Amino acid sequence: MNISLISPEVASSDNEPMIISAALKSSSAKVTELHHHSRGQLAGTLQGLMSIEVESCQWIVPATHGIWIPPNTKHSLLRSHGPFHGWSIYIQKSVCNNLPIKPCILELSSLLREAITRSMTWHNTELQPEHKRLMAVILDEISIIPQVKIALPMPKDIRLLKIALALSDNPSDDRNINEWSVWAGISRRSLTRRFTNETGFNFTEWRQKLRMLKALELLVAGKPITEVSLNLGYDNISRFIAIFRQNFGVTPGYYQKAMRNNHPWRNFTNTII
Structure with missing residues (x-):
């Protein structure tokens, strides 16, 4: 199933909100074609492995971790392995300066997981000061949590x-x-x-x-x-x-x-x- 979590126009918008959260649960596997957008993206799954291509590198990433994709970086979801239950947050390019400049695997602290989960409930909600403070926490966590060499490279043949x-x-x-x-x-x-x-x-x-x-x-x-x-x-x-x-x-x-x-x-x- 080839479905984007949000529209390409929104993924490349630098308008508010600063962070857009999206999740998808599907009984079938999910793929996306090679693409890029101006917002940075942190992506992961709640269950199962996923195969991702980023800048011509293909990695398998477990549900315990997330992959950071900087703004305007070409990437695709080669496939989810089994039913897809995944999430992504899309971050304005203008606030990505303090975030990793290259694609990387992050270990997803419990604080970051909880903050992202909370942000999933904000759809169609007028953002309040407390929402913006939690967005700042998300940015801080992405900037400081360790990058790990856990993704497994995929063969190209x-x-x-x-x-x-x-x-x-x-x-x-x-x-x-x-x-x-x-x-x-x-x-x-x-x-x-x-x-x-x-x-x-x-x-x-x-x-x-x-x-x-x-x-x-x-x-x-x-x-x-x-x-x-x-x-x-x-x-x-x-x-x-x-x-x-x-x-x-x-x-x-x-x-x-x-x-x-x-x-x-x-x-x-x-x-x-």
Whole structure:
């Protein structure tokens, strides 16, 4: 489904309000074509992974994080993986000077999440001073929260991208590299070489890291660790715990407890790539 959260005219308007919030929940996957607008955009999902192209780079971003897209930066939503439940805020170009100048992944503090959620209720509402103060909080949070290297790069070769998108839809798919090469119509040798050249990871590493991104979402949602492990294709929970610790420096249980206690995410989510 190709739907924009707001019209192109509004996304490029420098009129008030300073921040425009929009959300969309759909039972089908969502895509948008390559485009740009003069407002800066912070985008994320409430559930699921999304694949985004920004300045010729293609990333997979988990629901635990958001992507900042500066004004006039070309970007597209390659697809959401499964039903779409996403949000965006669009910020006047004139107030983006203190915000990141390049696309980046942000760790979405609890304060920023709550402020954005509150702003979603302001449609067709005359903005009051308290609304504008909360907008200022949103801008402050975007300017100071840490940027993290958590997004997973997507391959560009159309055959490899087909595999990457299929795995993003179903991270537990355990077909081996030979089966994937036949399915995508590419030799195993080419798949192996191109995957490493285009993403920086070999196929096994890339799939493992994709599963870890999905694990973050499921753990934050309160899913039991055993269920998360099985949902991601690990029939050995000890192996899942070991791989999670290898990527994030803590066990899934520790991470889940820290999230419940509103612990800053920066200690865990800057080591996946």
